[in-house]
Amino acid sequence: MLDAAGINGVELVSTADVAPYEEPVENGRTFTDNALIKARAGAAATGLVTLADDSGLTVDELGGMPGVLFRALVRPAW
Secondary structure (H helix, E strand, O other): OOOOOOOOOOOOOOHHHOOOOOOOOOOOOOHHHHHHHHHHHHHHHHOOOOOOOOOOEEEHHHOOEEEOOHHHHHOOOO
16 A cells, blocks of 8 residues: 555554553543544554544534544443
8 A cells, every 4th residue: 555655664553463552541522632642552552653543423413422422322331
């Protein structure tokens, strides 16, 4: 993929390629905040440049809710 874009000397790795590390608490107010929290945690744990994303469900009729709270609403309570 990178070669096709003319980007050389970069190796992509996934979380499966690095030692396991504790997932950070995603307590940001926005999807961007939570993505940044995850990217910083990945970089701190691995020493590698880290990209992360965050997703959820926003419903216009609910004023954009639940937004970043979506995961908390659907996570099993075990």
